[in-house]
Amino acid sequence: MLLVVDKKPDDKLNFGWEWHSDTTHLEVRSLGSILVAKIVPPSGGYTLFANQYMAYEWLSDGMKQMLEGLRAVHSNGRILRTLAEGATPPHGTEAASAGWSEMWATHPVVRTHPETGRKALLMHTERFEDMTIEESQPLLRFLYERSTRPELACRFQWRVGSIAFWDNRSCQHLALNDYPGHRRLMHRVQVKGTPPVLN
């Protein structure tokens, strides 16, 4: 299914402005996403990517042990709030016109990549399973900071016709919102993944 992500010149907010992996609110996570640039601003509008293998591997052995077996609750609540605050709804999904309802899924915080066998962090969540948001925040804040450090990140500069294909199981990404007054139009396709490999 093709999703059209269109940030109009007057839109204040954009989709994907926080670090995230795509569609983690679904039980079966996305393998990857393919994004094609149709209209790009004269400058800015880059997408940043952060390596979540390294985010995990750079943790201490003690922290790795503590995270093993932890699960986190993922929802599409941030997307809904972005819509509620006036962003142009994406086209290509029934949700855009019918109104999204909030959806949740729980996933392991550390997940083994089914093809490489390497472990990666999966952040972009508000709380751990069976814990409150308040209880979850201190550790989440630490993990967010660690998993999005500049040393783990690169940025992709779009030109019209550029195509990016990334692996949602081993990286997070973020769309910069630094081109006020200009339009940025992208087409996105999700590649469906497989249920998690047990660690």
Ligand SMILES: [Fe+2]
């Ligand atoms: Fe995204």
